[in-house]
Amino acid sequence: MTMYDRWLLPDGIEEVLPSSAARVEDLRRQLLDLYRSWGYQLLITPLVEFTDSLLSGLGTDLDTLTYKLTDQVSGRTMGIRADITPQVARIDAHSLGQEGVSRLCYAGSVLQTRPGSLLGSRLPIKVGAELYGDSSLAADIEIISMMLETVACAGLGRVTLDLGHVGIYRSLLADSGLDSDQEQAVFDALQRKSLPDLKLVLAPLADAGRRQLILELASKHGDLSVLEDVPYAAAAVAELHEVRAAIEHRYPNVDIYFDLGELRGYDYHTGLVFAAYVPGFGQAVANGGRYDDVGEVYGRARPATGFNTDLKALLDLLEQVPLASAISAPVGSDDAMWQRVGELRGAGEIVICSLSGEVDPRCDRQLVCREGDWQVEIL
Known part of the structure; x- marks a missing residue:
């Protein structure tokens, strides 16, 4: 590899730059808050697991999508998660093991050996929800409703x-x-x-x-x-x-x-x-279904239904929006100024100190002292 191509990433692997990363994180927070309002509890699953558990119960496709490696501690084969659903099923069946209905949600990156579509990502950010312990059609309707609410939350229009x-x-x-x-x-x-x-x-x-x-x-x-x-x-x-x-x-x-x-x-x-x-996009933006008894391989057969979506794919369908505006503040040790900066940041404003005297290009306002009072003015 020459110094001219060291910046290249593998096909289907991409970084998320500041403007997009901010939007991804905003939508992730909104969706997890949405699921929380429906009673779904957040899980954070491990990036890697032994393939014995990671690839159990969800068909052969998952096996071919999963990157595998050898654990240097145990000598066993591990896989980098290509899907989060089997991990959630394992947690419901084994780690939680509670009776009755479990409502669980998640958000995290997965790595896949090939993209789901021609120009798709091999590193999607999966967000989803799973409902265990109820075989009724009402459970499926709840999950479908949450999937539709997810697309609406992303602002994708008619579905x-x-x-x-x-x-x-x-x-x-x-x-x-x-x-x-x-x-x-x-x-x-x-x-x-x-x-x-x-x-x-x-x-x-x-x-x-x-x-x-x-x-x-x-x-x-x-x-x-x-x-x-x-x-x-x-x-x-x-x-x-x-x-x-x-x-x-x-x-x-x-x-x-x-x-x-x-x-x-x-x-x-x-x-x-x-x-x-959604109109103009040939691939599903979210999908799911019922998958009863997947947890049997972990010791507990449970009714199950759920869905997931890819945050990055959702945002690719939306128009780019400018980064949030910011306030420029001078560098100094004035106590009143720092108190005012703290107040502004606490209120949700972005305040950027002009370290070298140059104003950050995101700033459309500035903090100035007028007769001993620090005020925000338009630049």
């Missing part, structure tokens, strides 16, 4: 809520006679909504009626009409209807979109899956 249910797909694949490789091929084709590929991989399926229903899943997305004439998974469809009614009542300005072939997180989700979208 579309995407709803799906993995139970619909599972009901069609149950007892189908397809082996695991064939089921994986069906899954991949359905996720791409590729009808030619789907027809090809479903050819071994002897049940022509079921084959047609699986093919139709690729086009089962849109408004409420997609829930009509679904002759299977009645319980899952009923849950989608109930969630739609509750969210429409609470958030009448939110558009609701159904996708019965949505299989995001299929490896570990057990029921409803949901995501929030």
Whole structure:
């Protein structure tokens, strides 16, 4: 590496500069205060854990996303967290171990081996909330509501809520006679909504009626009409209807979109899956779902539902705003001046001392002494 490229960072790894860092921190505080107002308790999870626990229960995708290293103390393999949800599940099941409902939230950076999208970050700042110990649909509705409140708090404007249910797909694949490789091929084709590929991989399926229903899943997305004439998974469809009614009542300005072939997180989700979208951005800005019994690998199988978002991705969608203005103060030992500086800072103002006599460019006001009284004046 030459001296000309020592400043380069790996692809997908970026620093957050002052103007953006201030906005990230402001939004982080607002969101954690929001979750606190709903009764969610903050957790701070470790950056690294043994992979035995870090990669348990949430599917194979997490394994490929996780950087691994050898612990020089124990000789065991550790992973740098690529997702915080499994850590929270472990804490609920083992470290807390409390009965009844647990409401937990978090905010922290994760490191992933590859970005979630072409221009995405491998170092997102994840913020989210998880609810354990309640299997009712009311718990899912609470989490979906918090996800929508999160997007609203970020000021992203009109939101579309995407709803799906993995139970619909599972009901069609149950007892189908397809082996695991064939089921994986069906899954991949359905996720791409590729009808030619789907027809090809479903050819071994002897049940022509079921084959047609699986093919139709690729086009089962849109408004409420997609829930009509679904002759299977009645319980899952009923849950989608109930969630739609509750969210429409609470958030009448939110558009609701159904996708019965949505299989995001299929490896570990057990029921409803949901995501929030905003106009002009093709990726979900927040997503989540139900993932019951993940804590079983930690000794306690618990109902679970939750969501998360990436703070940096949220702010990338917002217009840049200027840094907060500041007040310039002279360097000196005047007691009255320092008392006034303390008062201003205590009131939330930024006061910057002019160490060399030069005024910081962020300052639009100055502290001056008029007849023994320190006053703030426009520069």
